[in-house]
Amino acid sequence: GQQVQQSPASLxxxxxxxxxxxxxxSSTATRLQWFYQHPGGRLVxxxxxxxxxxxxxxxxxxxxxxxxxxxxxxxxxxxTDSGTYFCAISVSNTNKVVFGTGTRLQxxx
Amino acid sequence: VTLLEQNPRWRxxxxxxxxxxxxxxxxxxxxxxxxxxxxxxxxxQWLFTLRSPGDKEVKSLPGADYLATRVTDTELRLQVANMSxxxxxxxxxxxxxxxxxxxxxxxxxxxxxx
Numbered sequence: 001g002q003q004v005q006q007s008p009a010s011l012x013x014x015x016x017x018x019x020x021x022x023x024x025x026s027s028t029a030t031r032l033q034w035f036y037q038h039p040g041g042r043l044v045x046x047x048x049x050x051x052x053x054x055x056x057x058x059x060x061x062x063x064x065x066x067x068x069x070x071x072x073x074x075x076x077x078x079x080t081d082s083g084t085y086f087c088a089i090s091v092s093n094t095n096k097v098v099f100g101t102g103t104r105l106q107x108x109x
Numbered sequence: 110v111t112l113l114e115q116n117p118r119w120r121x122x123x124x125x126x127x128x129x130x131x132x133x134x135x136x137x138x139x140x141x142x143x144x145x146x147x148x149x150x151x152x153x154q155w156l157f158t159l160r161s162p163g164d165k166e167v168k169s170l171p172g173a174d175y176l177a178t179r180v181t182d183t184e185l186r187l188q189v190a191n192m193s194x195x196x197x198x199x200x201x202x203x204x205x206x207x208x209x210x211x212x213x214x215x216x217x218x219x220x221x222x223x
Contacts, residue, residue, distance in 0.1 A: 041217050045211045096158075097212065
């Protein structure tokens with residue numbers, strides 16, 4: 001079945017440092033999305049990005065579909081960026097969504 | 110703006126007892142409603158997507174049995190039975206199926222086995 005691998009599994013930064021999170025997936029037929037989970041549990045969508053590059057604030061997502069990879073870049077990290085970041089892909093012709101195992105980010109003051 | 114309202118937000122579930130969860134859609138622009146589980150290791154897994162009132166599905170996974178029902182255009186329910194390990198159930202919504210659409214999550218219902 002579809003597989004989604006994320007790296008690193010965890011990351012610790014000092015405030016102000018940049019972060020690069022990676023997502024690799026097993027199929028080119030993807031509709032990729034990045035999510036952020038607050039430490040308290042709430043999940044929010046960061047990007048719907050099936051291909052190309054998208055920016056919002058300090059976040060940049062780049063998906064290269066034919067290479068089966070996506071990245072999430074966080075610039076000038078802040079303590080409020082701490083939490084878990086998930087990428088997820090859809091399975092073609094279904095409503096099934098497969099999530100990666102997540103990258104747990106901790107930003108220290 | 111809150112698109113989904115889940116209840117209960119958490120529940121202590123005696124081993125062997127079933128629990129019923131409810132999700133209310135606040136915006137009809139996102140009619141595709143789904144359930145996801147997140148286990149104690151934080152792994153997220155899709156369970157069901159139900160679009161139309163009357164749709165029902167069942168599924169058995171390690172640690173729990175599920176029955177999902179789309180009750181109305183705005184209400185989705187989930188019965189969780191035979192749960193052996195705690196988990197959090199999230200309701201989601203999106204427009205026109207997942208293809209080409211952002212997925213929005215509810216606040217989650219955290220179930221703790223006692």
